[in-house]
Amino acid sequence: xxxxxxxxxxxxxxxxxxxxxxxxxxxxxxxxxxxxxxxxxxxxxxxxxxxxxxxxxxxxxxxxxxxxxxxxxxxxxxxxxxxxxxxxxxxxxxxxxxxxxxxxxxxxxxxxxxxxxxxxxxxxxxxxxxxxxxxxxxxxxxxxxxxxxxxxxxxxxxxxxxxxxxxx
Amino acid sequence: xxxxxxxxxxxxxxxxxxxxxxxxxxxxxxxxxxxxxxxxxxxxxxxxxxxxxxxxxxxxxxxxxxxxxxxxxxxxxxxxxxxxxxxxxxxxxxxxxxxxxxxxxxxxxxxxxxxxxxxxxxxxxxxxxxxxxxxxxxxxxxxxxxxxxxxxxxxxxxxxxxxxxxxx
Amino acid sequence: xxxxxxxxxxxxxxxxxxxxxxxxxxxxxxxxxxxxxxxxxxxxxxxxxxxxxxxxxxxxxxxxxxxxxxxxxxxxxxxxxxxxxxxxxxxxxxxxxxxxxxxxxxxxxxxxxxxxxxxxxxxxxxxxxxxxxxxxxxxxxxxxxxxxxxxxxxxxxxxxxxxxxxxx
Amino acid sequence: xxxxxxxxxxxxxxxxxxxxxxxxxxxxxxxxxxxxxxxxxxxxxxxxxxxxxxxxxxxxxxxxxxxxxxxxxxxxxxxxxxxxxxxxxxxxxxxxxxxxxxxxxxxxxxxxxxxxxxxxxxxxxxxxxxxxxxxxxxxxxxxxxxxxxxxxxxxxxxxxxxxxxxxx
Numbered sequence: 001x002x003x004x005x006x007x008x009x010x011x012x013x014x015x016x017x018x019x020x021x022x023x024x025x026x027x028x029x030x031x032x033x034x035x036x037x038x039x040x041x042x043x044x045x046x047x048x049x050x051x052x053x054x055x056x057x058x059x060x061x062x063x064x065x066x067x068x069x070x071x072x073x074x075x076x077x078x079x080x081x082x083x084x085x086x087x088x089x090x091x092x093x094x095x096x097x098x099x100x101x102x103x104x105x106x107x108x109x110x111x112x113x114x115x116x117x118x119x120x121x122x123x124x125x126x127x128x129x130x131x132x133x134x135x136x137x138x139x140x141x142x143x144x145x146x147x148x149x150x151x152x153x154x155x156x157x158x159x160x161x162x163x164x165x166x167x168x
Numbered sequence: 169x170x171x172x173x174x175x176x177x178x179x180x181x182x183x184x185x186x187x188x189x190x191x192x193x194x195x196x197x198x199x200x201x202x203x204x205x206x207x208x209x210x211x212x213x214x215x216x217x218x219x220x221x222x223x224x225x226x227x228x229x230x231x232x233x234x235x236x237x238x239x240x241x242x243x244x245x246x247x248x249x250x251x252x253x254x255x256x257x258x259x260x261x262x263x264x265x266x267x268x269x270x271x272x273x274x275x276x277x278x279x280x281x282x283x284x285x286x287x288x289x290x291x292x293x294x295x296x297x298x299x300x301x302x303x304x305x306x307x308x309x310x311x312x313x314x315x316x317x318x319x320x321x322x323x324x325x326x327x328x329x330x331x332x333x334x335x336x
Numbered sequence: 337x338x339x340x341x342x343x344x345x346x347x348x349x350x351x352x353x354x355x356x357x358x359x360x361x362x363x364x365x366x367x368x369x370x371x372x373x374x375x376x377x378x379x380x381x382x383x384x385x386x387x388x389x390x391x392x393x394x395x396x397x398x399x400x401x402x403x404x405x406x407x408x409x410x411x412x413x414x415x416x417x418x419x420x421x422x423x424x425x426x427x428x429x430x431x432x433x434x435x436x437x438x439x440x441x442x443x444x445x446x447x448x449x450x451x452x453x454x455x456x457x458x459x460x461x462x463x464x465x466x467x468x469x470x471x472x473x474x475x476x477x478x479x480x481x482x483x484x485x486x487x488x489x490x491x492x493x494x495x496x497x498x499x500x501x502x503x504x
Numbered sequence: 505x506x507x508x509x510x511x512x513x514x515x516x517x518x519x520x521x522x523x524x525x526x527x528x529x530x531x532x533x534x535x536x537x538x539x540x541x542x543x544x545x546x547x548x549x550x551x552x553x554x555x556x557x558x559x560x561x562x563x564x565x566x567x568x569x570x571x572x573x574x575x576x577x578x579x580x581x582x583x584x585x586x587x588x589x590x591x592x593x594x595x596x597x598x599x600x601x602x603x604x605x606x607x608x609x610x611x612x613x614x615x616x617x618x619x620x621x622x623x624x625x626x627x628x629x630x631x632x633x634x635x636x637x638x639x640x641x642x643x644x645x646x647x648x649x650x651x652x653x654x655x656x657x658x659x660x661x662x663x664x665x666x667x668x669x670x671x672x
Contacts, residue, residue, distance in 0.1 A: 003239070004247050037248065063248070069264060069288060069423050071171070077426040079172050080205065080231070082250055084266035087405050088623050090585040093261075096237060096251035108623035108644045115616035119592050122239060136640040140612045237591050255573050255589040256455050260425040276455035276476045283448035287424050304472045308444045339575070340583050373584065391647070399584070405600060405624060407507070415508050416541065418586055420598035429597075432573060432587035456573060 005036045006063065007158060008098025011047025011105035011150040020047060023128065025054035025149045027102060032060025034155065039063040039098050041090065043065040047104055054078035055164050061121045065094045092116045100161045102154055118144055123161040127154050171218050173204045174231065175326060176266025178281040179215025179273035182258075188215060191296065192245065193222035194319045195270060198329045200228025203281040207231040207266050209258065217271055222247035233262045260284045268329045270322055286312055291329040295322050341372045342399065344434025346449040347383025347441035356383060356441040357466065361390035362487045363438060368396025370491065375399040375434050377426065378414045383440055389411035401430045412495060428452045436497045438463050438490055454480060459497040463490050509540045511569065511662060512602025514617040515551025517610035524551060524609040527632065529558035530655045531606060533577060534548025538659065543602050544568040545594065546582045550609055556581035570596045596620045604665045606631055606658055627665040631658050 009027055011020060028038045028051035038055035039145050040048040042064020052062045056077045064078025069085035078131050082147055083089040088109055095117035104127045116126050118141035125146045126134055144159070148154040177195055179188060196206045197217035201279050206223035208216040210232020220230045224245045232246025237253035252258040256277055263269050263285040271330045272295045284307035285292050294302055306313055314329070316322040347356060364374045364387035374391035378385040392413045393469020400414025405421035420426040424445055431437050431453035439450050440463045444485055453460050454477035461482045462470055474481055482497070483490045484490040513531055514604055515524060532555035542559035544552040546568020556566045560581045568582025573589035588594040599605050599621035607618050608631045614622040621628045621646035628646045629650045630638055642649055650665070 001581060002279050002298055003242075003249060006248070008227075015231055046497055048333075074171075078584075080174070080266065081171060083539050085259075087421040087596075089421050091620075092591075092593040092596075093250065093252050093254075097249065106644070108619050110617045111617035111640075111644065112623060115612050115619055116592055116595075119612035121615060132636055132640050132643075136615075139636075140294070140610070140615065140645055158249065177389075222383075253591040254594050256588050257425060258454055259427040259452075260423075274476070276451050278451075279476065279498070280448045280451035280455060281470075283444050283451055284424055284427075287448060288446035300468055300472050300475075304447075306466050307468075308447065339578075339585060342584070401586075410507075416510070416584070417507060418597065420597050421600055422597075429586065429588050429590075432589055433585065435607065438572075 004061075006039050006098050007031045007036045008052055008094055008101040008113075009047060010040065010094065010101055010103050010110050012107040012110055013046035015107050015142075016046040016050070016105050020100065021050040022129075023151065024050035024104055027051055027110045027154060028054030028060070029129070030151050030155050031060035031158075032058030034158075037061045037063060037156075039065060039094060041094060041109075042066045042074055042081065044065035044073060044075045049075040049077065050151075058136075064141055065090050065097070077119060077121060087114065095110055095122055096120060099158075100125060100158050104128060104156070106133055113142070120153070125157050171215050172229075173209050174203045175199045175331060176262055176269040177209045177219035177279050177330060178208065178262065178269055178271050180275040181209075181216060182280055183213055183219070183275050184214040184273050188296075189218040189336075191210060191319065192218035194270055195219055195256060195295070195322060196222030196228070196230075197226035199326075200221055200226030202230075202315055204326075205229045205231060206281050208232060208243075208246075208291075209269060209277075210234045210242055210246045212241060217243040217245065218289050218331035222223065233258050233265070256280065263290055264288060266290070268293060268326050270326070274301055283308070293325050337360070340341065340397075341498060342375050342434050343367045343372045343440070344375045344437040344449075345383060345387035346376065346439050346446050347438055348446055349379055349382035349384060349442055350441035350485060352382040352441050356464075357386040359487065360386035360440055361385055363463070363490060364390030365394035366487050366491050367391055367494075368394030370494075372494075373397045373399060373450065375401060375429060375430060376414075377445075378402045378410050378417065380409060380411045385411040385413065399432070405502075408491070424448065430486075431458055436461060436494050438494070440464060442469055447463050451476070461490055461493050491502055507654075507665065508565075509666060510543050510602050511535045511540045512543045512598055512609050513551060513555035514544070514605055514625060515541050516611040517547055517550035517552060517652075519611055520550040520554070520609050525554040527655065528554035528608055530563075531555055531631070531658060532558030532564070532609065533562035534655050534659050535559055535662075536562030538662075539564075540662075541567060543569060543598060544579075544582075545598060545613075546578050546585065548568045548577060548579045553579040553581065564663070569594050581596040592616065598627055600624060602626070604629060604662050606613055607636070610637055619644070629658055629661050636665045
């Protein structure tokens with residue numbers, strides 16, 4: 001039985017903009033349509049929640065990697081809840097468990113996820129990021145970083161990465 | 169969308185007996201038949217591997233919570249691989265993420281999982297354990313510990329626990 | 337510059353008996369007199385607090401490996417605070433960082449520390465434990481487990497372990 | 505007994521430049537002269553090793569927060585070894601345990617430490633960083649970020665932060 005492909009969607013919680021949340025929803029839905037699992041930090045707001053909600057709507061399976069030591073505060077759309085009791089320490093587990101990580105919006109926790117992914121030679125897609133963010137992260141792992149403007153381009157990039165790694 | 173029910177199956181790796189491995193296989197298969205997810209420590213031998221293999225054979229979904237920082241060494245039967253980079257530190261995540269933990273065979277890592285589960289008021293079923301083990305753990309969390317002799321009794325106990333917590 | 341020797345003292349929090357707390361205080365003081373560092377789970381009550389208090393009174397250095405993501409709730413006697421944000425997940429770090437772990441009193445968290453220490457082939461001294469506890473843990477790591485009745489015997493055993501490993 | 509002040513020094517391992525290693529040594533030495541503890545990721549090369557070596561030479565106490573599950577690979581200058589078995593997951597513990605984190609040189613692991621520190625509202629000093637790095641991190645936590653050009657300015661900034669928090 002082959003392993004399932006997991007796509008991480010990382011981005012801000014409280015500080016995500018309405019437009020970013022809509023894009024996260026669309027991304028989760030598009031990931032689900034490809035038959036991949038959507039994984040996020042699992043909380044009930046922001047990019048974490050929106051991507052999981054989109055994935056469920058798209059008929060996909062979802063994983064929330066939760067910060068607390070119970071399921072409390074989880075997104076209603078996290079079907080599989082990994083309970084870590086590690087707060088932001090779970091960020092490393094989130095990116096290690098994702099075959100590709102897509103980053104949408106930016107905040108300190110999100111930046112830690114990109115950095116930890118690159119540290120571990122994992123593939124990252126910077127979706128809709130500004131020039132400073134792109135230059136900062138390109139400097140530290142250019143072969144593993146791709147840049148995209150919208151959801152369709154992101155899905156195309158994920159397919160390149162998945163193909164490269166023979167993950168399918 | 170309701171959360172999926174996850175049953176952890178914990179037990180020794182290299183030191184599991186052939187009989188324990190057979191029982192773990194049967195248990196994974198029975199868990200799958202109930203529609204529950206089987207979660208283990210995800211390595212490619214012992215109870216971890218046998219329970220996942222049984223669950224896949226029973227048509228169920230499986231999660232391996234892996235010790236390393238890559239998927240290397242994973243059981244072929246772990247469909248969803250949670251990559252922790254925590255070694256035995258992942259034991260806490262395994263039990264926190266399991267709605268009920270079943271323990272089969274005994275070794276130091278397994279004992280840590282029972283203890284961490286009880287510390288967190290999680291439900292534990294001691295399957296086919298000796299008198300010392302039962303008395304040791306009953307002393308530290310009697311309401312959350314049930315004892316079973318075989319797979320059917322274990323499934324019955326899981327249903328009691330799942331019902332008590334309205335997890336379904 | 338040689339590495340400092342760290343002795344972990346593990347035991348219950350709220351449920352420690354007054355006699356156990358007195359013994360933990362005496363043990364911390366005796367560890368300090370030997371020039372060793374005392375490490376505990378760092379909270380402000382029970383064995384964790386009492387051992388650190390004794391160690392400070394004995395003129396020793398102390399480490400608290402804390403559960404939260406800030407120093408809040410720390411024992412006043414933890415001079416060096418390691419802030420883990422891992423709850424009981426820190427138990428693994430506590431025993432891995434201790435050259436020898438002494439266990440005094442028993443509860444679920446404490447049992448997880450003994451088990452994780454033995455899983456990692458670390459040295460453990462069971463101080464003033466009952467017969468079931470001793471038999472349970474002896475079964476899973478007899479060469480790394482010693483039993484003691486009081487503080488002087490514990491210090492003698494620590495010296496044996498420290499000598500064996502040429503830690504000094 | 506008051507808590508000791510811990511200053512984290514974070515930076516690249518293999519990819520640190522000779523000039524950065526010299527600056528890390530000088531910084532460790534200057535931290536020690538102030539009576540503060542120096543904490544790093546504890547490995548035997550790069551900024552981690554150089555800062556600890558300087559701190560020991562300055563008569564200070566040192567902590568290495570190690571990635572493996574044993575002391576193997578530790579800097580010889582880490583007097584207190586915190587053994588985490590978490591790989592880069594330990595980065596969160598390193599910054600949470602540091603009252604102020606100084607960042608010198610830049611790589612993916614280092615970037616994750618800055619980001620995790622800012623996520624947790626911890627104080628960070630960017631030492632000798634380029635314009636992109638400064639702008640990237642200033643955007644996500646300006647009140648908690650200070651910039652310095654050399655070791656004396658860094659020590660001055662640490663004192664401001666320590667005073668602000670009444671850590672002393």
